[in-house]
Amino acid sequence: MVDGVFTLASPSPPPTTGINTAGLADFLRTFFAPLFLAVVSVVAIFFLFTREITRFVQFIILAIAIGVIFYVPNIIEVTAKAIAGALGIK
Template sequence: MMHSVKAAVILAAKDDPNTQQLADWLRNIFGPLFLVIIGIVALFFLFTREITRFIQFIVLSIVIAVVFYYPGIITSVAKGIVQALGVEDTG
């Protein structure tokens, strides 16, 4: 009895959830919504002639979009900063 339970646990552990498909699905849903909201807010800033806030908003939107669409870039930037500072990598 105990061996069959261990085998079931081992088989269940190999069937991990596919988080990449979930991430792609969320990007497909929230990506266009994100772009529409950015467009509406950007037009609002342009029509009210708040150019400084418009530029700040666009820069912040670009940073958020890069992190949203390319989440692996955070680790790449962090590794580059660590190498540039000469900090030892212990792990």
């Protein structure tokens, strides 16, 4: 009984490593890609059936831009480095 009390009273060692997020971006891309494509398809079809060609073109350009930002690997890091370099920040 005394050994059990000492075992419960001793603190457990803290974890040596943090959360492993190596595959998190890939998981999120594979999870949200079909959802993103489905939403884009439904909205694009709506604009085509209502014959709003200008809004359809604007939406497609916006959807392509969002797709490139989120689904091209490292585009956010490359863009941030380019903006920082243009501003003279190292």
